[in-house]
Amino acid sequence: MRTLVIGCNHRTAPVRTRERIALSAEALPRAAREFRARFPGVQFAFLSTCNRMEVYLAAPSGATPRIAEVIAFLGEFHGVEPEAFAAGLYTHEDVAAARHLFRVASSLDSMVVGESQILAQVKSALEQARATGSAGPELEGLFEHALAVARDIHARTGLSAGKVSVGSVAADLAGRIFSRLDDKRVLMVGAGEMAETTLSHLLAGRPKHLWVTNRTPATAEELAERLARTHGVAASTVPFDEWVTRLAEADIAVTSTASREPLLTPAGFAAIPRRRGYRSLLIIDIAVPRNVDPAVGAQAGVFLYNIDDLQEVTERNLAQRREAVAAGEAIVETAVIEYAGRCLRRDLSPMIIALRRRFQVVADEELARLIPKLKEASGHDRRLIEQMLHRVLAKLLHGPMSLLGEQADPGTATVYADALRRLFGLQDDELEEEDHDTANSPVHGGLDGRA
Amino acid sequence: MMTGTEIATGLVSAAAFAAAAVGARRLLHGPDVRATAAVRIGAAVAILSSSALLIRAVVAEGPAAALQQGYESMSLLAVLTGLLAAGLHLARTLRGLDAFLFAFAALMEAAALVFGGEASMPSTQRPWFISHALAITLSGVFFTAAGLAGVAYLAAYRGLRRRPVREPSAVGASLESLDRFGRTALILGFPLFTYGILTGMCGIAHRRDLSFAGMLTDVTALLSLAAWGVYAYMLICSLWRPNVRGPTAAALATVGWVVVTTAFLARELMSPLHQ
Numbered sequence: 001m002r003t004l005v006i007g008c009n010h011r012t013a014p015v016r017t018r019e020r021i022a023l024s025a026e027a028l029p030r031a032a033r034e035f036r037a038r039f040p041g042v043q044f045a046f047l048s049t050c051n052r053m054e055v056y057l058a059a060p061s062g063a064t065p066r067i068a069e070v071i072a073f074l075g076e077f078h079g080v081e082p083e084a085f086a087a088g089l090y091t092h093e094d095v096a097a098a099r100h101l102f103r104v105a106s107s108l109d110s111m112v113v114g115e116s117q118i119l120a121q122v123k124s125a126l127e128q129a130r131a132t133g134s135a136g137p138e139l140e141g142l143f144e145h146a147l148a149v150a151r152d153i154h155a156r157t158g159l160s161a162g163k164v165s166v167g168s169v170a171a172d173l174a175g176r177i178f179s180r181l182d183d184k185r186v187l188m189v190g191a192g193e194m195a196e197t198t199l200s201h202l203l204a205g206r207p208k209h210l211w212v213t214n215r216t217p218a219t220a221e222e223l224a225e226r227l228a229r230t231h232g233v234a235a236s237t238v239p240f241d242e243w244v245t246r247l248a249e250a251d252i253a254v255t256s257t258a259s260r261e262p263l264l265t266p267a268g269f270a271a272i273p274r275r276r277g278y279r280s281l282l283i284i285d286i287a288v289p290r291n292v293d294p295a296v297g298a299q300a301g302v303f304l305y306n307i308d309d310l311q312e313v314t315e316r317n318l319a320q321r322r323e324a325v326a327a328g329e330a331i332v333e334t335a336v337i338e339y340a341g342r343c344l345r346r347d348l349s350p351m352i353i354a355l356r357r358r359f360q361v362v363a364d365e366e367l368a369r370l371i372p373k374l375k376e377a378s379g380h381d382r383r384l385i386e387q388m389l390h391r392v393l394a395k396l397l398h399g400p401m402s403l404l405g406e407q408a409d410p411g412t413a414t415v416y417a418d419a420l421r422r423l424f425g426l427q428d429d430e431l432e433e434e435d436h437d438t439a440n441s442p443v444h445g446g447l448d449g450r451a
Numbered sequence: 452m453m454t455g456t457e458i459a460t461g462l463v464s465a466a467a468f469a470a471a472a473v474g475a476r477r478l479l480h481g482p483d484v485r486a487t488a489a490v491r492i493g494a495a496v497a498i499l500s501s502s503a504l505l506i507r508a509v510v511a512e513g514p515a516a517a518l519q520q521g522y523e524s525m526s527l528l529a530v531l532t533g534l535l536a537a538g539l540h541l542a543r544t545l546r547g548l549d550a551f552l553f554a555f556a557a558l559m560e561a562a563a564l565v566f567g568g569e570a571s572m573p574s575t576q577r578p579w580f581i582s583h584a585l586a587i588t589l590s591g592v593f594f595t596a597a598g599l600a601g602v603a604y605l606a607a608y609r610g611l612r613r614r615p616v617r618e619p620s621a622v623g624a625s626l627e628s629l630d631r632f633g634r635t636a637l638i639l640g641f642p643l644f645t646y647g648i649l650t651g652m653c654g655i656a657h658r659r660d661l662s663f664a665g666m667l668t669d670v671t672a673l674l675s676l677a678a679w680g681v682y683a684y685m686l687i688c689s690l691w692r693p694n695v696r697g698p699t700a701a702a703l704a705t706v707g708w709v710v711v712t713t714a715f716l717a718r719e720l721m722s723p724l725h726q
Contacts, residue, residue: 155483162618173611176607176625176626177625177627178625178626179624179628179631273694274694278697280626280627280697301696301697303612305616309614309615309616312616313615313616
């Protein structure tokens, strides 16, 4: 059985290349149908995310599609010339393919190491393959193993510890101050991509109300409407000259205006704590220059963070994750060895059966030649001779077969298996015959036609 | 003198509560089957074994006599604290605080082993005594919870105010949760504590050999009155003075808890009134 992965990711291909062969959720079922029609009997799964597009394949050696055929399929499916994306593709086979998937699932291969989204995406790729009937025991085994490895790495290392984006750090800080956000009011001062990204993490907690204010009321209106629509929160605008007084009601404020001078000073804030009943107030000031005077943050119950504070946390968390990479890689390597051993035992099984059958055939031939010559021997004597011959064969085969089956090191086992195959002249068709004998899945059944 | 059963139960309960505390602490880092098992099995073993011993003592000697024993009264406090911690563990809204409460319960069990060997006091066999002991013990549990929530609040608050921002403290709960929990515990504990002090005074009134003047020289009585003052101030502030909240309220809850704990421990060693 061969395992193969063909794909590209953020390191090997730019986004303009990745987007040409990306598979949307809507396109996936059709791609699966067409791929199965083109390569019947092959187990496959598509993993398509914003940072990678990969096809995982598992099939008996003789039935594996050629890499060029898969590339041609992708080109045809997307209506793109293969030359337009082939340069960015990579391929990994067997153990290397397993290692690659283990690293992908555990986010060691991600743009942001330790991100947890990829685990769900790998799981989704497996579920999609199951739903379209393209998964088989080998591919499922590989993906299940990858998911287990990823969970193990996340549990045993600090790979996914801490938040690594400014927005998620802001949301994390809000979570450390407030028990829930759905009864809180958020005030957004100013507009801008960074502020919106930061705010989107906070809005995921569905706050009770969002106020938006901007020097240009139309911009505030447009932003409030868009955020309300996108995040499903109640939103309204506040006149720009009133936002400081609105702090008396807000629990979280995100400031991001282009003002050269602080908009919120200790003097302007002095009356606010009393009016808000001294409740906690989280202020995220991501403007440069800062919109909020640092002295405001010295007041009891006020938690003021500027962009440097947030970036310092992201940097620290990223550094921690980088430290955990080595531990994660070590777990992957251990898992790869274990997986390779399991595959080897599975792959050796047909060879062992074929070898036994070869010996059996020789024994049967010799018996067929000998028995007619033993004219005086009784039926009982003949049966004794047959039993003796089979016992001898079984004893001769037992040692080597046990050694092969119990061999923990895949490299040594492969050498032994290869030697046995050569020494006894086992042909590929004999082994494939065994494959078919032991096949029990629809995918295996489908391979009959190609063998 | 403590019996062999009491010593064995105390050791088992202290160890089981400690295991639960370690497990609860580990659960802060993420789901962990072994840690969950440690918390649940540890808490169940400790609570059940100590409860069984307490029930046996109450059945054998009557509630008043049983609760006068140093070991039993401290063990009751440990069990009630453990129950509160188990409730927090299951509720999951105040992650991490359960670890502190389990640790406190383990300490109380250990303290019961150390101080519980004191000779038992003569029983008064009066209803006020049972009320007094139960009310003080229950209020002690609530004040312990409020105090630990206060400590956790201060640690988390400091971590959030520092630059660079520090990682979440040992307790993963939010400031708001800790504040609310502390306030709730105070509201529940204060009436019980007041009732406990009043029933204690009833006891003094019933005894000819004791006087109210003796309260002024009794460490436990004085500390209890001081703690009552702190909690009364906190309660008034939480109703009418909103500026005393957050870190200030947490600090007061911590101070109150230290005073109450000192009073509780002093009862066995330095309180002529109680001895």
